[in-house]
Amino acid sequence: MDHIWNNLKNWESIWEEQLEEEKNGADHEYKQQNIKLLTDQLQSIRIAIKEIGRWV
Numbered sequence: 491m492d493h494i495w496n497n498l499k500n501w502e503s504i505w506e507e508q509l510e511e512e513k514n515g516a517d518h519e520y521k522q523q524n525i526k527l528l529t530d531q532l533q534s535i536r537i538a539i540k541e542i543g544r545w546v
Contacts, residue, residue: 495543498542502535502536505535509525509528512525513525
């Protein structure tokens with residue numbers, strides 16, 4: 491289970507970086523849509539980390 495939690499922590503870091511890049515990047519047609527999608531995905535990753543953390 492540790493390897494799953496570690497992988498999720500890695501993905502959390504990647505998604506945080508992607509979200510910051512999108513927020514700080516140039517404006518484009520899909521910017522807000524991308525920010526929402528990344529935010530929702532990051533939230534899902536954090537929920538999974540929290541749930542798996544109960545077992546690690």
